[in-house]
Structures are given as structure tokens and as C-alpha cells.
């Protein structure tokens with residue numbers, strides 16, 4: 001059976017649903033179908049730490065996250081979601097344990113000022129005053145922005161899902177896109193549900209899995225999958241205000257609104273899409289966290305969990321058209337929660353404009369051919 005629709009979006013994570021909502025808002029009467037092979041929040045969004053920061057070192061990321069955080073602040077109103085998304089804006093404190101990191105923070109700070117990001121450089125003493133749980137040993141200082149924070153990824157996705165449905169976006173779960181076939185000036189999306197959907201525009205929001213579908217239409221982009229793990233503790237009274245990032249320890253640690261502490265600590269593992277957690281992760285991650293935040297020692301861990309992130313050669317998102325007319329892509333490179341509001345807008349415009357907006361153009365897939373990579377110095 002072949003069905004026709006104006007736009008097919010593959011993937012109902014935050015990218016897919018944000019793009020669907022923005023596209024529906026901007027194009028009244030348009031028909032949009034979103035396909036997801038799994039169930040609600042089954043991708044990276046259901047396995048992430050849902051933190052957001054404007055404190056980046058690259059203007060592109062600063063702009064993307066500034067716009068997104070402004071949207072998160074009013075998500076209840078924008079998306080008609082009165083319950084809210086459990087936004088906790090208690091800031092991000094980035095820690096410097098060496099001169100190079102501190103110098104980078106100072107360079108970033110100048111860029112932040114230019115873009116109206118209210119970051120400040122703190123001395124080691126000021127960091128410890130703000131977070132008494134910190135180990136002051138070898139700490140040189142930090143960078144803080146009170147607008148950064150975290151939220152609930154499930155509430156965020158639920159808000160997007162309901163808002164998109166209100167615009168009559170058709171969301172088909174348990175429906176896998178198997179391949180994409182050019183068909184005149186349309187693209188045919190072949191699914192595992194004995195259904196083929198023909199659309200003028202198809203947008204892939206399948207994150208690390210994007211190459212699987214791209215290959216079916218002869219495209220090869222350097223997007224790979226990397227396992228990532230985290231640990232979560234029991235809920236605890238408010239003890240940790242800002243999200244803590246330590247480049248020395250390669251982690252982000254935060255306390256979410258309902259009291260649990262989340263730690264996403266990088267561990268060397270081969271690339272791949274294995275969502276299992278490794279047997280040595282708990283002891284490895286706990287050591288890293290307690291070395292930096294010894295004041296958390298009494299809190300009991302509930303469990304560890306695993307997820308998969310998308311990787312690109314410069315660890316930046318891939319946003320925009322592909323070489324195949326009508327086929328678009330939005331892949332997050334490990335910032336897909338915090339950038340999803342702005343990416344939805346960018347992609348809704350990219351799909352209907354003659355050219356991509358200059359702010360978004362550097363994220364285009366063509367950079368892998370031209371070599372114009374856009375590496376970000378503040379990646380953990």
C-alpha cells in the first residue's frame with residue numbers, strides 16, 4: 001500500500017518531534033508523518049542526562065544553545081504544556097584543573113559576552129564556596145553560567161509529542177523505515193509495516209543509526225555510534241545546585257529536580273551501538289566522581305545504565321540537505337537534548353527555503369568533503 005504525505009520524518013526522538021512541531025507550525029495544513037521503529041523515548045533521549053549549557057567555545061554552539069535554552073524556559077507556554085518540563089536552571093560549573101583549561105574558559109568568556117551569555121570566571125575559592133562538596137586540590141578555577149541547567153527528557157519529549165499531535169502530525173510507533181527509494185520528484189520510504197510512504201521531503205532524525213538508511217540510497221556520511229554510560233543515585237535533598245563538568249575527570253554530574261544525582265563519566269570503549277553497561281563501570285565512574293566531589297560519598301547508587309551517542313569527525317551536529325534532492329538529515333553528535341528546540345526551527349526552515357540560513361550552513365554534511373570541520377574545544 002502506498003500512502004502520500006508532504007513530509008516524512010524518521011525518528012520520534014527530540015530532533016524528530018521538534019522538527020515535526022516546528023514544520024507543522026510554520027506550514028498550516030501540511031501533512032507530516034513521523035515514523036519510529038520503537039516506542040516512546042526508546043532512543044538516546046530515554047537514556048540521557050538532559051542537561052543544557054550555553055557555555056561552549058564555538059559561536060555556532062553558543063547560538064544554538066542560547067536559543068534552545070530560551071525556548072526551554074518557556075516550553076510550557078510554547079507547547080501548551082502547563083505541567084512544565086522540570087527545568088532546573090541552577091547553572092553549569094565547568095572546572096579547570098590546569099592552566100590550559102582556564103585559558104580556554106577565559107577565551108570562551110569573551111565570546112559569551114559578545115553573545116549575551118551571562119557566564120563568569122570563578123577562582124578556585126569561589127568554586128568551592130558555590131559547591132562545598134568539591135575537592136579543592138589542584139583546582140585552579142571555573143566558569144559558571146546561571147542560565148544553564150537540566151530538565152526531564154521524558155517530559156520534554158511528551159510535551160513535543162502532544163504539541164505535534166495537536167497539529168495533526170501522524171506519529172507511527174513500531175514502524176521501522178527500511179529503505180528510501182527515489183521515485184520521480186518524490187522519495188518512497190519503505191517500512192516494515194507493509195506500507196510505503198511517498199513524500200516530497202524526507203528528514204532523517206535517527207541519530208547514530210542514520211548511516212543505515214543513508215546507505216540504502218547510496219549516501220555515505222562519517223557518522224558512527226559510540227556507547228556512553230551513566231549512573232544514577234537515590235533521590236537526596238538538594239545538595240548539588242549546578243551541573244558540574246570536569247574536563248580532567250571527563251564527566252558531567254548533576255542533581256535533577258526530583259533529587260537523584262546523575263553522573264555521565266566517559267570510559268574508553270570501542271565504537272558501536274551496544275547499550276549494555278560494562279561490569280567495571282560502577283567502580284570506575286564512582287572513583288572519578290568521588291575524586292572530584294568527595295562530598296557525595298554517602299549517597300547510594302541505584303543503578304548504572306548505557307546508551308549510544310552519535311559521533312562525527314568534529315563531534316558537531318549534521319544539519320541540512322543531503323546530495324539527494326528532498327532528503328534532509330539532522331544528527332545530534334551528543335547534544336541532541338539541549339539543541340533540539342533550535343534544531344527544529346532550523347530544519348523546518350531548511351526543508352522549505354532555497355538555501356540554508358548562514359547560521360546553520362556550517363553544520364552541513366558537505367563539510368566532510370570540503371574539510372571545513374568545526375571542532376568544539378569544550379567537548380567532554
Ligand SMILES: Cc1cc2nc3c(=O)[nH]c(=O)nc-3n(C[C@H](O)[C@H](O)[C@H](O)COP(=O)(O)OP(=O)(O)OC[C@H]3O[C@@H](n4cnc5c(N)ncnc54)[C@H](O)[C@@H]3O)c2cc1C
Pocket residue numbers: 010011012013014015016035036037038039041042043044045046047048049050051052175176177178205206207208209213228229230264306307308309330331332333334335336337338339
Ligand atoms: C548517557 C547519555 C547521556 C547524554 N547526556 C546528554 C545531555 O546531558 N544533554 C544532551 O543534550 N544530550 C545528551 N545525550 C545525547 C542525546 O541523548 C542525543 O543527542 C539525543 O537523544 C538525540 O536525539 P535524536 O532525536 O536525534 O535521537 P534519539 O533520541 O536517539 O531518537 C532517534 C529515534 O530514531 C528511531 N529510529 C532509528 N532508526 C530508525 C528507523 N530505521 N526507522 C524508524 N525509526 C528509527 C529510534 O527508535 C529513536 O527513537 C546523552 C546521551 C547518552 C547516551
